[in-house]
Amino acid sequence: DETIEEVIYPDIMSEYGDEVAILEGENIVINVIDSTDYDTISVYIDGALSQTITNLADFTISNATAGSYEIRMTGNDKETSTRFIVVNANCSYNQSTHVLTFRSSNATPHAVFVYNSNPGNRNVPLTAEQLASGSVDLSDYVNSNYPYVKVNFMTDYGVATWYTADPYTLGLWQYIT
Numbered sequence: 050d051e052t053i054e055e056v057i058y059p060d061i062m063s064e065y066g067d068e069v070a071i072l073e074g075e076n077i078v079i080n081v082i083d084s085t086d087y088d089t090i091s092v093y094i095d096g097a098l099s100q101t102i103t104n105l106a107d108f109t110i111s112n113a114t115a116g117s118y119e120i121r122m123t124g125n126d127k128e129t130s131t132r133f134i135v136v137n138a139n140c141s142y143n144q145s146t147h148v149l150t151f152r153s154s155n156a157t158p159h160a161v162f163v164y165n166s167n168p169g170n171r172n173v174p175l176t177a178e179q180l181a182s183g184s185v186d187l188s189d190y191v192n193s194n195y196p197y198v199k200v201n202f203m204t205d206y207g208v209a210t211w212y213t214a215d216p217y218t219l220g221l222w223q224y225i226t
Contacts, residue, residue, distance in 0.1 A: 058082070060129040061090065061122045070156070070202070070209035073137045077110045079120055087124035094118055115155055136209035142198050147191050149198055152183040156202035156209060161185060163195035171195055 058067065064078040065071055081090075084105035092100040094116040102108065105122070115137035121130040136156040142149045151158050158180055161173040171190060179185045187198060197214045 059131045060084070060087070061120055062131045063120070063133050065133065067131045067133070068206045069133045070204040070206045071113065071133055071135050072209050072211065073113060073115045073135050075113050075135070077113050077133075077135075078107060079110065079131075080107050081105050081122070084122070086127050087122045087129075089123050091121045091123070092118070093121065117155075132206070134204045134206050134209075136202050136204060138200065138202050138209060138211040140200055140211045142187075142213050146186075147188040148184060148186050149200070150184045151200045151202075151211070153202050156204045158183065158200060159203040159208065160201040161187075162199050162201075163187065163190045164197050164199060165195050169195070 060083040061079060061081050063069065063071075064080060071077060079090075087105055088103065090102040090105065090108075091098060092102070092110070094114070096117075110118075113135045115135050117132070117134050119130050119132050121128060134155065136153055138151070138153050138156065140149065140151045149161065151161075161175060162170045163173060164170045173185065173187060173190050175185060191198065197212065199210050199212045201208045201210050
């Protein structure tokens with residue numbers, strides 16, 4: 050007999066879920082799932098209070114800046130919160146030289162892939178030197194079968210992925226970690 054642990058979700062959560070990684074610049078909808086007995090929402094970025102909201106309704110954080118976020122909803126002896134990290138993935142890809150540069154101040158570059166619209170991925174093995182320098186020549190990997198590049202950045206809440214092409218217009222799906 051296995052004991053199944055009950056999953057309890059917060060009464061407020063980002064549209065992407067709880068404890069997730071999101072790229073900087075996104076508009077993030079915060080959903081108020083149950084506002085019963087709550088009266089205030091507080092938005093914290095890197096531990097500092099950024100905003101206080103008394104209208105307990107869904108709202109949007111527009112053009113989110115990098116940082117660790119906690120959205121707390123408090124009230125009559127109740128408190129709930131959701132957390133996520135907004136990653137500043139500073140990347141560029143030169144299509145003529147096939148050189149990819151990547152860095153982040155709040156996430157760790159983890160993996161590089163070339164991909165296509167099938168969806169198909171090819172892992173690009175990175176050396177410790179390439180990871181440290183934040184640069185890799187992809188000439189041996191990019192071709193007509195795999196024309197796009199993506200970089201995964203590891204966080205405490207999973208992976209944030211920077212793409213050279215919009216994966217949604219290519220019909221690709223995003224895996225969840």
